[in-house]
Amino acid sequence: xxxxxxxxxxxxxxxxxxxxxxxxxxxxxxxxxxxxxxxxxxxxxxxxxxxxxxxxxxxxxxxxxxxxxxxxxxxxxxxxxxxxxxxxxxxxxxxxxxxxxxxxxxxxxxxxxx
Amino acid sequence: xxxxxxxxxxxxxxxxxxxxxxxxxxxxxxxxxxxxxxxxxxxxxxxxxxxxxxxxxxxxxxxxxxxxxxxxxxxxxxxxxxxxxxxxxxxxxxxxxxxxxxxxxxxxxxxxxx
Numbered sequence: 001x002x003x004x005x006x007x008x009x010x011x012x013x014x015x016x017x018x019x020x021x022x023x024x025x026x027x028x029x030x031x032x033x034x035x036x037x038x039x040x041x042x043x044x045x046x047x048x049x050x051x052x053x054x055x056x057x058x059x060x061x062x063x064x065x066x067x068x069x070x071x072x073x074x075x076x077x078x079x080x081x082x083x084x085x086x087x088x089x090x091x092x093x094x095x096x097x098x099x100x101x102x103x104x105x106x107x108x109x110x111x112x113x114x
Numbered sequence: 115x116x117x118x119x120x121x122x123x124x125x126x127x128x129x130x131x132x133x134x135x136x137x138x139x140x141x142x143x144x145x146x147x148x149x150x151x152x153x154x155x156x157x158x159x160x161x162x163x164x165x166x167x168x169x170x171x172x173x174x175x176x177x178x179x180x181x182x183x184x185x186x187x188x189x190x191x192x193x194x195x196x197x198x199x200x201x202x203x204x205x206x207x208x209x210x211x212x213x214x215x216x217x218x219x220x221x222x223x224x225x226x227x228x
Contacts, residue, residue, distance in 0.1 A: 032214065046217075100147050100208055
């Protein structure tokens with residue numbers, strides 16, 4: 001069965017620090033990978049997605065992620081975080097079976113201090 | 115363009131009752147998926163509908179059911195409520211069943227079972 005692991009449950013950073021959130025998945029076939037963000041009091045929003053092609057994907061708000069197939073990883077990065085990046089981040093996969101079924105990781109709560 | 119809307123936003127029920135939640139997708143979107151979000155289990159896929167047909171169902175008991183109408187609006191129903199059903203129920207819509215289509219999430223319905 002497919003699964004997604006996010007090893008960092010809570011991350012605390014100061015503004016301007018660099019961010020890397022880990023995401024590993026378990027699935028032997030073709031996958032589509034996503035990072036969603038949930039800001040306090042708001043609904044889930046898509047940050048970026050990977051389907052194929054260039055393994056380095058750029059998303060909104062300066063976020064990027066790198067798909068490393070050999071490591072089954074899809075880590076999220078941002079070179080310099082802002083207070084407004086405080087949110088919960090979810091990594092998810094779709095097994096591309098055509099069922100719009102996302103498998104989510106447990107999420108990482110990021111707190112950015114000014 | 116209006117986003118995904120869910121009604122009601124908050125609901126309090128007692129054990130044994132049943133509840134119906136509603137989801138209106140983004141105009142033109144024909145696929146609707148439902149997810150349950152709890153602190154313990156995270157985000158879990160419930161089911162997905164396309165063209166009034168349930169195409170996939172997650173690992174939930176038969177008390178959880180849903181349907182989709184010809185205008186793509188969807189409802190989910192939970193019968194014989196249990197305390198463990200307390201959760202945020204999220205609806206997501208996408209244009210088609212292609213896994214490359216982005217799923218857009220609504221604000222959710224927070225269900226509390228007493």
